[in-house]
Structures are given as C-alpha cells and as structure tokens.
Amino acid sequence: MDYRFEASRKEVSTFTNQEIRDNFLIEKIFHADQIQLTYTIYDRMIIGGAMPVLNTLHLPNPEKLRANFFLERRELGIINVGGKGTVTADGESFTIDKLGAVYVGRGVKEVSFSSESSDNPAQFYLLSSPAHANYPNAKLDREQVSTVVLGSLETSNHRTIYKYIHNEGIQSCQLVMGLTILEPGSVWNTMPAHVHDRRMEAYLYFDVTPGHAVLHLMGETTETKHIWVHNHQAIISPPWSIHSGAGTKNYSFIWGMAGENKDYTDMDFAEISELR
Numbered sequence: 001m002d003y004r005f006e007a008s009r010k011e012v013s014t015f016t017n018q019e020i021r022d023n024f025l026i027e028k029i030f031h032a033d034q035i036q037l038t039y040t041i042y043d044r045m046i047i048g049g050a051m052p053v054l055n056t057l058h059l060p061n062p063e064k065l066r067a068n069f070f071l072e073r074r075e076l077g078i079i080n081v082g083g084k085g086t087v088t089a090d091g092e093s094f095t096i097d098k099l100g101a102v103y104v105g106r107g108v109k110e111v112s113f114s115s116e117s118s119d120n121p122a123q124f125y126l127l128s129s130p131a132h133a134n135y136p137n138a139k140l141d142r143e144q145v146s147t148v149v150l151g152s153l154e155t156s157n158h159r160t161i162y163k164y165i166h167n168e169g170i171q172s173c174q175l176v177m178g179l180t181i182l183e184p185g186s187v188w189n190t191m192p193a194h195v196h197d198r199r200m201e202a203y204l205y206f207d208v209t210p211g212h213a214v215l216h217l218m219g220e221t222t223e224t225k226h227i228w229v230h231n232h233q234a235i236i237s238p239p240w241s242i243h244s245g246a247g248t249k250n251y252s253f254i255w256g257m258a259g260e261n262k263d264y265t266d267m268d269f270a271e272i273s274e275l276r
C-alpha cells in the first residue's frame with residue numbers, strides 16, 4: 001500500500017509540478033488482476049482500484065493498518081467504472097454493471113471482486129474511511145440514484161451529479177460518495193470552486209476520451225496549482241484545497257469525501273473573481 005503524508009499549505013505554494021504530482025496524484029488506479037491501494041493521511045482515506053480479469057481478487061489486510069482485517073475499523077464504498085462484476089462481502093454477493101455501487105460496512109471480514117467477462121473486466125474504484133459504527137451492506141444501480149443537474153452550456157459546466165452514499169442515500173458512518181457526468185460541450189467541474197475544511201475529497205477521473213485530458217486545479221483559492229490528469233487517474237484534495245477542473249472535452253469523475261460531517265451542501269464557495 002502506497003502511503004501519502006500531509007503537505008502544508010505553505011509548502012505546496014512553492015512546489016514544482018513534479019512535487020505536486022508526487023503528493024496529490026495517483027497515476028494508475030487500475031492494474032490487471034491486482035488491487036492497488038493508497039493511504040492518505042488526510043482523514044485517513046484509502047483510495048484504490050480492484051481490476052479482476054482472470055482471477056478473483058481479495059481485499060488484503062495491509063500491515064500498515066495494524067488491524068485483524070481491512071474493515072475491522074473501516075467502511076468501504078465501491079463504484080464500478082468497467083464491465084459487469086461482482087463484489088462479495090462475507091458470502092453476500094452484489095453484481096453491478098458500470099456505474100453501479102456497493103457499500104460494505106465495518107466488520108465484514110472477507111471482501112472479494114470478480115468480473116463476469118475477462119474481455120470487458122470490471123474496474124472497481126474503492127474508497128475507505130475509518131468507521132466507528134456498522135451500517136448494512138448495500139447496492140445501488142445507476143438508474144436508482146438521485147441526481148441533481150447543475151450549470152449550463154453557456155458557462156461550459158452543464159453536468160449531472162449522482163449521489164450514492166450520502167445522508168439521503170446509502171447510509172454510512174463517514175463516507176460520502178458519488179459521481180458527476182459532464183454534458184457534451186461542457187468542460188468545467190466544480191466551478192464556482194469551493195472548499196470544505198471539514199472534509200478531504202478524492203477524485204477519480206474516468207470516461208476521459210483517448211487523446212484528451214483534464215486540467216485539474218488545486219490549492220488555496222488565492223494560490224492555485226494545476227495537474228494535468230489523464231483517464232483513470234485520481235487526485236487527493238486536502239481539506240483546504242479547491243478541487244475543480246476543465247477538460248479538453250467533456251468527461252466524468254467520481255468524488256468521495258470523509259471527515260467531520262456528511263452534509264454534501266457544506267461547502268464554502270469562492271467567487272470566481274477571487275481566484276488567483
């Protein structure tokens with residue numbers, strides 16, 4: 001498991017592009033027949049990917065957790081961005097298509113991942129935060145998710161927010177998770193930008209058309225930095241950082257958060273005129 005410590009706001013303002021990438025970008029989430037995990041000290045979120053092709057993959061118990069099993073003190077949110085696949089949690093199986101989600105609660109001992117077809121393998125994006133309570137395992141298909149439409153084509157930010165794990169959706173201890181799909185011609189996500197000091201956030205960019213990319217923006221509102229992000233790359237966003245981006249074409253991304261509260265609307269917006 002990759003381990004990422006904090007970087008202070010002051011430090012980040014002096015970082016080179018490579019230092020920004022080393023600290024906040026996860027270059028490759030999906031490795032065939034492997035589970036990739038990155039532990040970030042920000043709210044102790046674990047960001048990962050499971051891509052079963054020929055084999056069934058088992059959620060490991062990394063030494064760093066000093067736990068008896070991965071979910072002893074954690075919960076896990078999963079969204080599939082690949083082909084049909086199955087998540088099994090202590091013998092209970094949940095089969096999901098692309099953009100289906102599974103929540104696995106604290107206390108589940110065995111979690112495994114498999115694909116229906118090795119020609120079109122599932123790609124399970126994983127987010128795990130510490131949990132102090134057990135919530136039931138749950139599954140949600142894309143069609144069942146509550147959506148909010150935001151922005152407009154005139155401001156190049158017409159997009160649909162799908163909320164999966166949140167106060168009115170799948171119940172969790174800390175984890176909030178969903179995804180955003182931009183309409184053709186719209187390229188800006190999360191503009192106007194915001195911060196939420198009470199929660200960190202992680203992004204996974206997906207359905208980025210080959211040959212296109214997203215210019216992800218981070219940093220304090222008056223000290224922004226950029227990272228060019230390609231398909232299936234993830235971003236760690238500290239609680240003090242904006243997390244916004246503009247693509248060379250429309251794209252989609254999974255967002256997830258954990259921290260002090262679970263209120264999706266708890267955001268402090270920055271005026272566009274304030275950005276530096």
Ligand SMILES: O=C[C@H](O)[C@@H](O)CC(=O)C(=O)O
Nearest residue numbers: 159161180189190191201255
């Ligand atoms: O705190 C919430 C997250 O930043 C995202 O849900 C924002 C987002 O998807 C968007 O505006 O496009």
Ligand SMILES: [Zn+2]
Nearest residue numbers: 194196201243
């Ligand atoms: Zn946010």
